[in-house]
Amino acid sequence: MHRFLRLSVLLMGLFAAASTFAVDAQTPALTTEDDLGPAIEQPIEFPHVRHAKDMQINCMYCHTYARRSAVAGIPPLQKCIGCHQYIESVKDKPRIKTLFEYWDAKKAIPWKKVHDLPDFVRFNHERHIKRFYFQQNRPVQEVCGYCHGDVKEMTVARRSKLLSMGWCVSCHQKEHPVSAEGGTPVGNQVPWYSMKKPPADASGKVIKAKGPNDCSVCHK
Amino acid sequence: MMNSGFDRRDFLKVLGWGGAAVALSGCGNGSVEDGKETVVSYVETNDYMIPSISVYFNSTCAQCDAGCSITGRLREGRVLKLEGNPDSTINRGKTCGLGQAGVQHHYNPDRVREPLLRTGSSGEAITWEKAYALIAEKTKGVSGEEIAFLSGGVSGHLKVLLGNYLDSFGCKNHFAYEAIAPAVLRAANKKSYGVEMPRFNIGKAKVVLSFGADFLGSWVSPVHFSQQYAQFRKGVDGQRGVLIQVESKMTLTGANADRWLVVRPGTEGILALGLINALGAHGVALSGDVAAAVKGYDKARVSKDTGVSAEQIDKIVALLKARTPSLVLAGSAAEGYAHGSQNAAAINLLNQVLGNVGKTVEVAEVVPFPQMAPTTGNTAALRKLNDGLAAGKYKVLFSYAANPVFTAPGAMKFKDNMAKAGFKVVFAHYLDETALQADLVLPLDSALEDWNTQVPEYLATCAQINIQQPLMEKLHANTRGMGDILLALLKQRRAEEYKGFEDYYAYLRGAMLKNKAALGGGKLDDDTFWNETLSKGIVKLEGRVGGLSGRASAAGLTLPAPAAVDAQYPLQLIPSVNASLRDGRHTNQPWLQESPDPLTTIVWDSWVEIHPRKAAELGIVEGDIVEVSGKNGSIKAQAYLFPGIHPDAVSIPLGRGHEAMGRYAKGYGVNPFQILDPVFDKETGELALHETRVKISKAGSRVIVVKDEGVVGGMQMGKKIAVRVSSDKVKLSEEV
Ligand code: SF4
Numbered sequence: 010m011h012r013f014l015r016l017s018v019l020l021m022g023l024f025a026a027a028s029t030f031a032v033d034a035q036t037p038a039l040t041t042e043d044d045l046g047p048a049i050e051q052p053i054e055f056p057h058v059r060h061a062k063d064m065q066i067n068c069m070y071c072h073t074y075a076r077r078s079a080v081a082g083i084p085p086l087q088k089c090i091g092c093h094q095y096i097e098s099v100k101d102k103p104r105i106k107t108l109f110e111y112w113d114a115k116k117a118i119p120w121k122k123v124h125d126l127p128d129f130v131r132f133n134h135e136r137h138i139k140r141f142y143f144q145q146n147r148p149v150q151e152v153c154g155y156c157h158g159d160v161k162e163m164t165v166a167r168r169s170k171l172l173s174m175g176w177c178v179s180c181h182q183k184e185h186p187v188s189a190e191g192g193t194p195v196g197n198q199v200p201w202y203s204m205k206k207p208p209a210d211a212s213g214k215v216i217k218a219k220g221p222n223d224c225s226v227c228h229k
Numbered sequence: 230m231m232n233s234g235f236d237r238r239d240f241l242k243v244l245g246w247g248g249a250a251v252a253l254s255g256c257g258n259g260s261v262e263d264g265k266e267t268v269v270s271y272v273e274t275n276d277y278m279i280p281s282i283s284v285y286f287n288s289t290c291a292q293c294d295a296g297c298s299i300t301g302r303l304r305e306g307r308v309l310k311l312e313g314n315p316d317s318t319i320n321r322g323k324t325c326g327l328g329q330a331g332v333q334h335h336y337n338p339d340r341v342r343e344p345l346l347r348t349g350s351s352g353e354a355i356t357w358e359k360a361y362a363l364i365a366e367k368t369k370g371v372s373g374e375e376i377a378f379l380s381g382g383v384s385g386h387l388k389v390l391l392g393n394y395l396d397s398f399g400c401k402n403h404f405a406y407e408a409i410a411p412a413v414l415r416a417a418n419k420k421s422y423g424v425e426m427p428r429f430n431i432g433k434a435k436v437v438l439s440f441g442a443d444f445l446g447s448w449v450s451p452v453h454f455s456q457q458y459a460q461f462r463k464g465v466d467g468q469r470g471v472l473i474q475v476e477s478k479m480t481l482t483g484a485n486a487d488r489w490l491v492v493r494p495g496t497e498g499i500l501a502l503g504l505i506n507a508l509g510a511h512g513v514a515l516s517g518d519v520a521a522a523v524k525g526y527d528k529a530r531v532s533k534d535t536g537v538s539a540e541q542i543d544k545i546v547a548l549l550k551a552r553t554p555s556l557v558l559a560g561s562a563a564e565g566y567a568h569g570s571q572n573a574a575a576i577n578l579l580n581q582v583l584g585n586v587g588k589t590v591e592v593a594e595v596v597p598f599p600q601m602a603p604t605t606g607n608t609a610a611l612r613k614l615n616d617g618l619a620a621g622k623y624k625v626l627f628s629y630a631a632n633p634v635f636t637a638p639g640a641m642k643f644k645d646n647m648a649k650a651g652f653k654v655v656f657a658h659y660l661d662e663t664a665l666q667a668d669l670v671l672p673l674d675s676a677l678e679d680w681n682t683q684v685p686e687y688l689a690t691c692a693q694i695n696i697q698q699p700l701m702e703k704l705h706a707n708t709r710g711m712g713d714i715l716l717a718l719l720k721q722r723r724a725e726e727y728k729g730f731e732d733y734y735a736y737l738r739g740a741m742l743k744n745k746a747a748l749g750g751g752k753l754d755d756d757t758f759w760n761e762t763l764s765k766g767i768v769k770l771e772g773r774v775g776g777l778s779g780r781a782s783a784a785g786l787t788l789p790a791p792a793a794v795d796a797q798y799p800l801q802l803i804p805s806v807n808a809s810l811r812d813g814r815h816t817n818q819p820w821l822q823e824s825p826d827p828l829t830t831i832v833w834d835s836w837v838e839i840h841p842r843k844a845a846e847l848g849i850v851e852g853d854i855v856e857v858s859g860k861n862g863s864i865k866a867q868a869y870l871f872p873g874i875h876p877d878a879v880s881i882p883l884g885r886g887h888e889a890m891g892r893y894a895k896g897y898g899v900n901p902f903q904i905l906d907p908v909f910d911k912e913t914g915e916l917a918l919h920e921t922r923v924k925i926s927k928a929g930s931r932v933i934v935v936k937d938e939g940v941v942g943g944m945q946m947g948k949k950i951a952v953r954v955s956s957d958k959v960k961l962s963e964e965v
Pocket residue numbers: 290291292293294295296297320323324325326327328329450451452
């Protein structure tokens with residue numbers, strides 16, 4: 010008994026100390042869903058607004074890996090140059106000059122990661138793009154925007170969603186349509202992720218379903 | 230700090246809660262790290278390079294000479310994992326543990342990264358230009374006789390270039406050295422079958438009688454044999470194959486045998502002749518000379534000499550007679566004596582008497598390019614080189630893929646003799662013992678960065694040329710491929726002839742395309758053929774089939790009586806070959822140190838295997854540090870009591886005990902090569918690895934042996950999961 014008491018006192022002390030420490034270390038204050046992440050300085054202040062809004066370039070033209078792989082990837086430098094070598098009008102702009110400096114030196118641009126999930130979370134871009142862009146025919150900027158916010162209004166991208174687990178789950182719990190134009194369910198299989206049978210139409214075809222809810226889907 | 234009953238478990242609980250506190254206050258509050266990490270994109274890239282998606286390239290495993298084909302998995306331009314290439318008839322999609330560790334050769338932190346020139350006792354980094362210039366300067370005006378080139382086994386285009394380089398000096402001193410190679414067996418096979426390496430078809434045999442051939446662990450082509458072994462166990466005609474292993478120290482293969490027989494070290498040949506004699510007595514026809522040769526080897530004598538009981542001999546004979554075809558293998562344990570050739574010849578003779586030649590001992594195909602055929606290494610070559618060095622014959626010594634300062638018996642004084650060479654160039658991956666003696670160390674690309682072609686010595690079902698190609702970009706800017714170095718050196722000598730080849734890649738491609746038709750690409754255009762070759766990683770060929778003769782003769786077959794017990798050094802030292810560490814060239818790959826020895830489960834250290842009876846006699850228990858001393862030095866290591874060894878022998882594994890090489894190799898364990906007696910096989914001049922006599926004594930201290938096996942595992946919780954039965958109690962007739 011005595012030993013137990015001594016241990017609990019110690020436990021409480023450590024708990025308090027650790028908690029205080031953790032709160033101290035957490036420099037950004039509590040965030041809400043609408044809070045932006047910190048502004049991040051990039052080697053080149055890339056204007057998303059120019060490309061995505063003014064030029065109406067499809068997000069996946071540059072972030073081409075997003076539909077094919079777990080990660081969206083940053084486009085290879087060669088892709089930037091592919092266009093910019095023909096765009097005389099902006100060649101003298103400081104940002105483009107810096108771009109060509111990297112290219113001439115054949116050096117990769119050390120971009121800073123803006124949306125950096127912890128290593129124990131495995132988010133799959135391909136899966137989400139297939140689901141919402143290809144099967145639901147939602148506009149690409151809307152689909153990317155579910156997680157990345159309204160990037161077309163930004164210069165350097167800035168995190169505008171929480172990207173916490175609760176935030177992910179809040180979306181996975183919503184009922185989303187599962188078929189494009191009332192066609193076949195996703196991947197020909199009935200998504201049956203929750204314990205409740207998803208809503209079906211008169212013929213019994215599943216029309217809406219929740220996102221997967223298994224731990225192992227994201228924590229592999 | 231943790232006194233008064235506050236034990237470790239409580240402490241861990243505390244830590245656990247502390248962790249929870251941190252996690253709680255972080256929860257739901259955006260644990261995303263913004264802008265901390267860098268995400269580096271490609272500058273230019275191929276379309277198939279997609280981040281997070283793996284791509285695969287085929288190449289060849291360079292961890293040993295078996296020549297297994299591998300497939301490397303890459304992500305983001307980095308090789309992550311090696312697997313076997315299913316298209317290879319040698320390994321059919323599998324690799325061994327040593328092969329798996331190939332990535333640790335590549336990413337090893339102790340690789341040499343710059344050319345180093347000796348200045349006094351240290352090395353100074355120099356440029357490649359300077360290194361090449363130095364070699365040109367030192368070889369200038371030097372005659373061919375004054376140059377020696379030491380290497381491991383070489384084959385393919387590298388061998389061609391090496392040959393041409395030496396030829397440019399008129400130099401005939403290429404010494405191909407492998408510390409543990411079946412060299413005695415090759416010579417014996419040549420005599421018995423007409424070829425050095427026939428194909429041993431284990432899969433077709435119904436009984437395999439192996440005299441110490443560890444074909445599942447480290448012998449010749451272990452991955453290939455393991456697959457044949459699986460076939461053998463499934464059985465031909467529904468009869469599961471029976472494996473009998475005869476050896477003085479249990480190997481991995483021995484541990485898998487149906488019947489493991491301990492034999493007095495060195496008497497394997499006597500047993501083979503005794504079996505022939507007994508087969509004759511049981512009605513197997515023996516030719517006149519064979520019958521005469523085995524006449525004296527009656528059961529009583531053989532049993533007395535070898536320690537194998539007459540009853541066991543009868544059982545083996547009955548089995549060999551009842552089941553054909555069988556296959557008899559002579560392994561390194563039988564070879565390693567002054568009369569090793571005789572042992573191997575006697576064992577081969579047994580194969581012939583049993584009618585196995587042509588059935589399970591088959592003719593192997595040969596790659597139809599003799600200039601690319603493997604030059605296999607042996608220890609006689611080292612001896613010759615050592616004698617030459619001792620006599621001060623060489624002004625320039627090159628060393629590639631060999632580490633003789635570590636692997637030569639200390640009594641040969643190789644290190645001292647090497648110092649007598651005028652200028653010593655060592656091509657090295659690590660600063661190993663030999664590289665440390667060099668005047669110039671040239672850093673090599675890893676096997677996953679380099680180009681090459683390889684022709685394996687042991688070919689499985691067809692002749693093939695293996696392609697080794699870079700799996701990823703070089704890690705270090707100043708390492709070079711061996712082929713590139715040789716080409717650069719050749720350009721110094723024969724500039725006209727080689728000026729057309731920008732690098733070894735260009736040479737290799739050119740040479741392969743020149744022989745496109747012979748390589749099976751006659752109908753393809755150059756680029757298609759080359760790309761297909763690279764993507765497959767193997768070129769399969771119509772091999773030339775050489776002849777196999779079954780003319781093993783008993784003429785001149787005389788086996789010495791078992792050696793009398795040496796009163797001063799009563800024990801035989803068996804340097805054992807571990808499947809992961811082999812001769813110690815890869816010891817700096819930590820996975821190999823970490824993977825437990827299959828029989829003792831010991832990791833990261835050496836041990837002395839002693840029979841429990843002998844140990845009891847000497848008052849030794851597990852973990853006692855014992856001193857093993859012979860005529861040529863002594864070493865100390867922890868004792869491990871092991872029933873799978875002859876009571877008059879002790880065994881120490883090879884491969885550990887490095888004094889240099891790198892952080893994972895240096896200072897772990899002891900090196901039994903150092904105390905080997907310099908005894909040589911009488912016919913071939915090969916080092917007789919098993920001929921060392923030693924005595925052991927307790928050195929005082931005792932340690933806890935670090936191993937996976939525990940007391941509980943050993944006792945199997947009293948559940949008798951796998952029951953131990955001594956070999957005399959096994960009823961072979963019931964078993965098979
Ligand atoms: S046996 Fe093992 S180490 Fe040797 S080539 Fe095959 S996979 Fe590589």
